[in-house]
Amino acid sequence: MFFERAPISAFDTHDATEGGHGRIKTRRHRVSHDVSWLASDQRFPGESRFAALAMIGMVEATVERAGQVSLARRYYLSSATLSASQCPRRARPLGVENRLHWVMDVVFHDDLMRLRSQNGPANMAAIRHASINIIKQINDKASIKTRRKTLGWDDDYLFNAIAQPNS
Numbered sequence: 001m002f003f004e005r006a007p008i009s010a011f012d013t014h015d016a017t018e019g020g021h022g023r024i025k026t027r028r029h030r031v032s033h034d035v036s037w038l039a040s041d042q043r044f045p046g047e048s049r050f051a052a053l054a055m056i057g058m059v060e061a062t063v064e065r066a067g068q069v070s071l072a073r074r075y076y077l078s079s080a081t082l083s084a085s086q087c088p089r090r091a092r093p094l095g096v097e098n099r100l101h102w103v104m105d106v107v108f109h110d111d112l113m114r115l116r117s118q119n120g121p122a123n124m125a126a127i128r129h130a131s132i133n134i135i136k137q138i139n140d141k142a143s144i145k146t147r148r149k150t151l152g153w154d155d156d157y158l159f160n161a162i163a164q165p166n167s
Contacts, residue, residue, distance in 0.1 A: 014084035023065035029087040031057045052079040057087050104128060107135075107145050134161055 011030040018025050035053045057076040062069060076087070104110040108128050115121050135147045138161050142150065151158045 012084040014087065023063055025064075026062045028060045028062075029057065029084045030060070031055055031082060031084045031087055033081060050077060053077055054079050054081045057082070057084075059087065103132065103144060107132065107148050137161070137164065 011032050013031075014029040016027045016029075033055050035050075035056060055078050057078065059074045059076070061072045061074075063072075101110070108131075110128070113121070113124065115124055131148070132144070135144055135151070138147050140147055151161060
């Protein structure tokens with residue numbers, strides 16, 4: 001991959017280390033604004049695969065917990081020209097957004113929805129998001145998917161979920 005082959009001097013880098021909850025987490029952010037190598041001859045020579053691409057970023061997260069070390073790498077493409085120090089503020093909300101979409105797909109099978117006309121998709125998305133908020137407030141050890149199914153099967157469970165005060 002590009003990040004492993006290129007010399008470290010080719011990147012803007014930013015490192016952050018934090019500790020807590022019995023673990024030490026180190027994040028290394030690498031950003032390259034040289035995107036010219038990402039070209040294709042699919043239609044014509046030199047055509048960019050991503051016309052508005054301004055940067056390629058990588059976040060390498062190392063977590064040490066109880067003597068065990070895990071490593072995760074995430075790659076980002078952006079049309080914004082971000083520095084490595086700006087990357088953490090932009091990359092973390094994307095992860096939160098991706099997790100929300102994953103939950104919506106697993107719990108409500110969002111990707112299979114075929115509602116496509118007028119305001120229907122936006123209205124149903126608002127209802128599903130409100131439902132997820134109610135489901136997440138239920139003080140239960142069951143999964144979100146199980147809680148949703150139980151809400152449909154058990155009227156008392158549904159009443160308690162809707163009537164409970166927000167904490």
